Amino acid sequence: MKICPYCAYSNREGFLFCEDCGRRLSGDANATMPTRTLLPSATKDLPKTNSNTTWGTSHFDPNATIIMVIRDADEPLHLKPETRVLFGRVDNSGIQKPDIDLTPFGALEKGVSRIHCAIYRDDLTLTIVDMGSANGTHLNGQRLTPEVPRVLRDGDEIQLGKLVTYLYFKSTSANI
Amino acid sequence: MLLDFDPYGELGIATSASQDDVKAAYRRAARRLHPDTNRDNPGAAAQFQEITAAYNLLIDESKRRTFDSEFAQMKQGAFFNFRVTTSKRALMRLNEPQVIYMLADILPNTYAAEHPEKRTSRLNLTLVLDRSNSMNGDGARIEKVKVAAHQIIDQLNQDDILSVVAFNDRAEVIIPAGLVKEKNSLKARVSMMNASGGTEIYEGLATGVEQIRKFIAPRLVNHMIILTDGHTYGDHERTVNLARTVASEGVTISTMGLGQEWNDKFLDELATSTGGTCLYISSASAVVRFLNDHVRGLTNVFAERISISVAPDPDIKLESAFKLAPNPQPLTIDQGNIPLGSLQFNRIISVLFQFEMPPDMEIGFRSAARLSASGDILGDKIRRHKVVNDMSLEITENNVTDEPPTAILEALGKLTLYRMQEHAQLALEKGDVPEATRRLENLATRLFELGETDLAQQTQAEAQQVAFTSTLSDKGRKALKYHTRLLLSAPYQEKNSE
Numbered sequence: 001m002k003i004c005p006y007c008a009y010s011n012r013e014g015f016l017f018c019e020d021c022g023r024r025l026s027g028d029a030n031a032t033m034p035t036r037t038l039l040p041s042a043t044k045d046l047p048k049t050n051s052n053t054t055w056g057t058s059h060f061d062p063n064a065t066i067i068m069v070i071r072d073a074d075e076p077l078h079l080k081p082e083t084r085v086l087f088g089r090v091d092n093s094g095i096q097k098p099d100i101d102l103t104p105f106g107a108l109e110k111g112v113s114r115i116h117c118a119i120y121r122d123d124l125t126l127t128i129v130d131m132g133s134a135n136g137t138h139l140n141g142q143r144l145t146p147e148v149p150r151v152l153r154d155g156d157e158i159q160l161g162k163l164v165t166y167l168y169f170k171s172t173s174a175n176i
Numbered sequence: 177m178l179l180d181f182d183p184y185g186e187l188g189i190a191t192s193a194s195q196d197d198v199k200a201a202y203r204r205a206a207r208r209l210h211p212d213t214n215r216d217n218p219g220a221a222a223q224f225q226e227i228t229a230a231y232n233l234l235i236d237e238s239k240r241r242t243f244d245s246e247f248a249q250m251k252q253g254a255f256f257n258f259r260v261t262t263s264k265r266a267l268m269r270l271n272e273p274q275v276i277y278m279l280a281d282i283l284p285n286t287y288a289a290e291h292p293e294k295r296t297s298r299l300n301l302t303l304v305l306d307r308s309n310s311m312n313g314d315g316a317r318i319e320k321v322k323v324a325a326h327q328i329i330d331q332l333n334q335d336d337i338l339s340v341v342a343f344n345d346r347a348e349v350i351i352p353a354g355l356v357k358e359k360n361s362l363k364a365r366v367s368m369m370n371a372s373g374g375t376e377i378y379e380g381l382a383t384g385v386e387q388i389r390k391f392i393a394p395r396l397v398n399h400m401i402i403l404t405d406g407h408t409y410g411d412h413e414r415t416v417n418l419a420r421t422v423a424s425e426g427v428t429i430s431t432m433g434l435g436q437e438w439n440d441k442f443l444d445e446l447a448t449s450t451g452g453t454c455l456y457i458s459s460a461s462a463v464v465r466f467l468n469d470h471v472r473g474l475t476n477v478f479a480e481r482i483s484i485s486v487a488p489d490p491d492i493k494l495e496s497a498f499k500l501a502p503n504p505q506p507l508t509i510d511q512g513n514i515p516l517g518s519l520q521f522n523r524i525i526s527v528l529f530q531f532e533m534p535p536d537m538e539i540g541f542r543s544a545a546r547l548s549a550s551g552d553i554l555g556d557k558i559r560r561h562k563v564v565n566d567m568s569l570e571i572t573e574n575n576v577t578d579e580p581p582t583a584i585l586e587a588l589g590k591l592t593l594y595r596m597q598e599h600a601q602l603a604l605e606k607g608d609v610p611e612a613t614r615r616l617e618n619l620a621t622r623l624f625e626l627g628e629t630d631l632a633q634q635t636q637a638e639a640q641q642v643a644f645t646s647t648l649s650d651k652g653r654k655a656l657k658y659h660t661r662l663l664l665s666a667p668y669q670e671k672n673s674e
Contacts, residue, residue, distance in 0.1 A: 001272065007618075014275030014533070016263065016580060017592040019599070020615075022622040024589065 005151055006058075055155040057169070060126050064171040066119070070105050071164040078170075081121045086131070087160065088115045102163060111135040111161030117144075119152065126152040135161035183230030183243070185564050191244065195235065202231040208543065213490045220487035222512030223546060256284050256479055256519060258549045258563035263580040263588075266570040271535050275495075278567060279584050282516075282525040282549050284478045297477040297554050299336040300396040302353070303328070304384040306404040306434075307342040311371040314435055317405060317460040318371045324467040325366045331471055332356045337396070339387035340366060343380030344373030353387040377404060378411035378418070381429075385422050394552055394559055397477045397518060398427045401470065402446070403463075405434040412442055416449060423450035426481055428517045432457055432466060436650040440657060445508070451483065451515030453503040456658035458651075473502070476520040479561070482551035483513040484527060489543055493532045500526040500587050504594075504664035519551060528587055537571045544569045587664060593622060594660040597635075601657075604648060613643045619656075631659050 002011045002025055009020035018025055068077040077100070079085060088098030089107040091114050102112050113133035120127045127149040130137040137144045138159035144150060152158075154169040184191050187201040205227045207213075214220035234240050263277035303325060311318040325340065332338060339353035350365050384400050392398050400422075408415070419429055430452035431443040440456070447454035457466050486509075488494050497507040497514060502523050507514050516525055531545065543566060550562035579585075600615035616639035623632035638652040648656075 012275050012532075013270055013272055014263075014267075016277070016585060016588050019592070019595065021618050022589075022592045022596050024585075 008056075056153055058125050058151050058153045060121065060124055060152075060169055061171045062124070064169050066126070067168040067170050069166040069168070070102075071166075073105050079119075081119055081126065083121055085119045086115060087117050087119070088113060088131075090114075102160070105163060107161075107163060110163040112163055113161070116160050117158075120149065128152050128158065133160070182562055183233050185562065186227055186230035187234070188564065188566065195237075198231065198234045202227060205546075208489060208546070209487055214487070217487065217490075217494075218510060218512035219485045219494065222485045223487045223548060226548075255287070255553060255561050256282055256482075256549070256551065256563070258282055258547075258565055260547055260565045260567055261581050261584065262544075262567060262569065263584050264569075264576055264578070266572050266576045266578075267533065267537075268575050269537055269539060269571050269573060273535050274533050276531050276533055276544075276569070277580070277584055277588065278529045278531065278545070278547070279500075279581070279587070280484060280527045280529065280547055280549070280565075282482060282484070282519060282551075284519060284521055297475060297480075298396050299332065299338075299471075299474055300353075300388060300391045300393070300398045301328075301332070301336065301338050301471070301474070302384045302388040302400040303338075303340045304347075304380045304400060304402040305340065305342050305350075305369070306344075306375060306380070306406065307369050307371045307373075308344040308375040308406055309372050310375070310406050310435075310437065313405075314460045317434060317463070318369065320460045320463045321403060322366055322369065324464040326363050327464060327468050328471050329356065329359050329362050329366070331468065331475070333475075337391045338362070339384070339390075341380055341384045341387060342369050343376065343383065344371075345376050345379065346373075347379040347383035349383060349387060353390045375404060375406035375408050376411060377402065377408040378415045380404075381415055381418055385418060385427075388422070388427055389425070392425055392427065394426060394480075395554060397474050397480055397554070398425075399452075399474055399518075400427055400429045401432065401467070402429060402443075403432045403434060403467070404438055404443070406437050407439050408442070412439075415442075416445055419446050420449050423515055428452045428481070428515070430454070430470060430517075432463075432470075433654070434460065434463060436654060440654055444505070448505060448508050449511070449515070451481070451517035453505060453517070455503070456654050458655070473520060473523075474518065476522065477518040477554060478521045479519040479551040479553045480517075482516040482519050482525060482549065484516060484547065484549045485513045486529060486545055486547050488531055488545040491534045492544060494545075495530045495532055497530075498528045498591055500528055500591075500664055502665070504661045506594075513550075526583075526587075528584070528591065539571050539573060541568055541570050543567070590660075590663045593619060593663060594657075596622070597656040597660050600642075601648070601653065604642065604646075607646075609642060609646045613639050616642060619660075628663065631655075631663075634659075 002013055002015060004011060004018035004021060004025060006023045007021040009018055011019050016025060066079040066081060068079060085100060086098040087100050089103050089112045090097060090101040096115055098115060115131045116133040117128060117130050117137045128139060129149045130144040130146045132146045139150055140157050152167060156167045158165050158167055187205060189197055189201045209220045209224040211221055211224060233243060259281045261279045305321055307318060334356060336356050337353055338351060338356050340351040341347055342350050350369060351362055388398060388400055429446060429450040431447045431454045433440060433443050434457045444454045455466055457463055486494055494509055497509050499505045499507055519525055545567050548562060548564040550560050552559050553561050596615060596619045600612045603615060604612040616635055620632050620635040620639060623635055634655055638648055642648055
């Protein structure tokens with residue numbers, strides 16, 4: 001079974017295009033995982049919003065913010081992505097500096113590269129791209145091919161090296 | 177003896193093979209293709225007969241000697257090549273069925289391009305024209321058809337053979353089959369047609385068949401064009417049966433539906449079962465161009481009566497076949513030999529097959545399907561030239577991530593759109609209006625994304641129409657079906673026609 005990353009339709013294995021929405025299915029046989037259990041630590045850290053009603057959606061409201069929960073960290077990060085947010089670790093020798101420095105979260109020990117990955121905002125979706133990191137970026141447990149963008153969904157688990165984070169979308173309307 | 181096939185190619189052995197090799201090769205092939213292990217597999221049945229014929233010829237020493245001496249002279253000259261690519265060269269073993277695609281291309285060899293004197297194809301053409309009352313509509317369609325027929329007569333050579341039949345409830349021969357000699361008098365006869373009465377295609381086809389049969393010959397391009405703008409009632413089965421009969425005699429039938437009221441399923445079936453093309457002509461003003469283009473294509477024919485047969489291994493299922501070029505069109509797979517019409521000098525015939533592979537296959541290399549293409553080469557008077565392609569695949573433990581060939585990806589991306597409208601229409605036939613609407617909206621979205629704005633807007637409008645009235649307009653239905661098909665033709669043919 002191959003589940004379409006755009007519309008979640010279950011296609012037969014071997015299909016190259018989704019039968020339902022007509023988009024290209026990824027060449028990888030395990031591109032999408034059918035079910036996924038969130039770790040207890042993720043639910044514990046989840047901010048008290050009703051954002052869980054949007055779990056699994058790739059729709060990202062232009063006014064929404066990202067809440068990035070880093071495992072074993074006290075405070076989640078609140079990000080408002082413009083066109084690109086670069087994740088990495090600030091290092092004296094580095095020429096290019098990331099937008100978000102993960103050093104306070106033990107980035108060095110956990111093998112986060114100086115420029116590790118980036119989140120891009122398109123019109124209504126977010127995509128993640130591995131920037132050629134040394135220890136790789138995993139989306140929901142699957143290693144990303146460097147430079148190949150993947151769509152992000154509310155509730156996704158992103159692992160940078162050994163640093164595990166969870167991503168939630170928080171629309172501003174939910175705040176009111 | 178007739179040199180109508182190549183027994184060595186058939187059995188996949190060298191011309192120097194010993195009698196024991198012949199026996200071994202036959203046994204190997206027969207195990208795969210035997211009807212007992214291949215129920216409901218028309219391709220295998222057809223190929224089994226052929227390998228048996230090849231075996232019987234080669235195992236008889238004297239017959240083989242005669243054949244060898246004649247075969248030596250035949251090897252050079254014009255023929256076509258047959259190329260098969262799969263969407264993946266290796267498959268990962270899975271515990272569920274998986275789909276694989278095969279793209280089969282038939283292309284003339286370079287000999288054809290280097291020897292222009294061989295490019296002589298004579299036509300045996302029959303036009304079967306609807307002259308029912310409805311042909312008066314849409315700014316006098318019948319007049320446009322007359323203009324088109326005149327231009328066709330101008331285009332033909334003196335040694336081509338033409339006949340014209342007009343039909344309403346009955347059929348009448350306007351021009352009996354004969355050489356195109358006095359063009360003006362032929363044109364005058366066409367001009368005298370006028371429109372009245374109902375539509376009975378069978379009458380037209382039957383009379384057309386009588387005419388085309390007078391000159392039917394393996395060295396000619398025997399082609400019939402049926403042009404109609406209306407429904408025909410109660411004679412579908414008879415018509416299709418007759419079409420299949422003449423197809424087996426070497427005639428290809430193309431159908432053209434004019435306006436919105438004709439039965440697209442029926443005309444599609446009529447064309448595909450003979451290797452012809454079914455075209456949708458939305459307005460009368462386009463008739464002239466469509467007909468002329470079509471006939472011009474026929475004058476460039478390199479090989480005729482091309483057909484392809486597919487025999488998947490017993491555990492593999494052939495699910496569908498779609499002709500990508502020329503003239504994209506779904507094919508029926510219930511015939512052992514799928515007729516594909518003519519191969520032109522400068523064109524390629526491409527067919528995309530979809531197979532389902534069984535779960536839990538053994539690791540290692542395995543055979544998948546035996547494909548064979550055959551046809552008559554007109555310039556060199558070779559009958560039933562045939563090329564066989566045995567496809568095998570590797571089954572592995574590991575995930576295979578290599579990208580499918582671009583040609584398959586491109587074709588499939590567009591074919592998916594055609595399938596989407598098909599699914600929408602299927603949902604509608606079942607009465608599932610929300611599902612049909614949703615699928616049409618999906619299709620519209622994709623078309624917008626691909627920059628096909630006009631078709632996307634039309635699809636969007638049809639989606640709304642379905643939501644409100646639970647039906648598609650006749651026009652919308654045909655537009656979606658035939659225009660999504662056309663998406664396949666534009667870029668694909670350009671790339672391959674160079």
